[in-house]
Amino acid sequence: MFHPSYNCQRITRDLDITGRVDDPLWQHAAIAELTEPTTGEPHALGTTARMLYNDRYLYLGFHCQDDYIQATLTAHDAEVWTEGCCEAFLCPSDKMRQYYEINVNPLNTVFDTFILNGRENMSSPWTCTSLIDYTCDGLITRVHVDGEIGVVGGVTGWTAEYAIPFTALIGADHLVPEPGDRWRMNLCRIGSAPAQEDMRYYAWATIGAVNFHTPWQFGTLCFGGTIA
Numbered sequence: 001m002f003h004p005s006y007n008c009q010r011i012t013r014d015l016d017i018t019g020r021v022d023d024p025l026w027q028h029a030a031i032a033e034l035t036e037p038t039t040g041e042p043h044a045l046g047t048t049a050r051m052l053y054n055d056r057y058l059y060l061g062f063h064c065q066d067d068y069i070q071a072t073l074t075a076h077d078a079e080v081w082t083e084g085c086c087e088a089f090l091c092p093s094d095k096m097r098q099y100y101e102i103n104v105n106p107l108n109t110v111f112d113t114f115i116l117n118g119r120e121n122m123s124s125p126w127t128c129t130s131l132i133d134y135t136c137d138g139l140i141t142r143v144h145v146d147g148e149i150g151v152v153g154g155v156t157g158w159t160a161e162y163a164i165p166f167t168a169l170i171g172a173d174h175l176v177p178e179p180g181d182r183w184r185m186n187l188c189r190i191g192s193a194p195a196q197e198d199m200r201y202y203a204w205a206t207i208g209a210v211n212f213h214t215p216w217q218f219g220t221l222c223f224g225g226t227i228a
Helices: 024-028
Strands: 005-010 032-034 047-053 057-065 085-091 098-104 110-117 128-131 140-147 155-165 182-191 200-203 219-226
Touching (some): 024 047, 057 182
Parallel strands (some): 005 047
Antiparallel strands (some): 085 098, 098 110, 140 155
């Protein structure tokens, strides 16, 4: 599989996190397209992501086209992937079996955990341990839904923003990344549908299966220089 890379630019101020991904500095961020995880083919209803960073936060913004959103879960660490969410898999260290998972649903419900993944390959049995007691302290998330949740054809999409404190992402030699530093990551999304079997799955790094816990398929997050 092709392993993509994303060049994440450094900014000199905090972003205005509104859930709409509308701070002008987002225009400096490269666009990452999320596609069908098995084949890499585009979806009719697309999903894109952007990333930036400063000396405090890793910023992530999702744009999700949609025609239906199912979202009822509001408790922290609820199983938001059962209805639909945006997902970030982040590995600051070079230990690919250890990574963070931070998910947000259209109600701004957060699921965050640290994963110990003992799988050897795609056909290996499920040997992942989720350290659910992990909390991404200081995380800021906001969402915006264009339309009405729970109505078929009632939405045109939704957006989500994360501000992830570097102090909550332990693993790299530099707590705050320096230009030239590299992490491994994947960005994913689950799109809800009235019937569970019709749910849509998206990934930035093509996986070859509908299974996001495949760290050997993660792409590379490259931290760049200052732009604004």
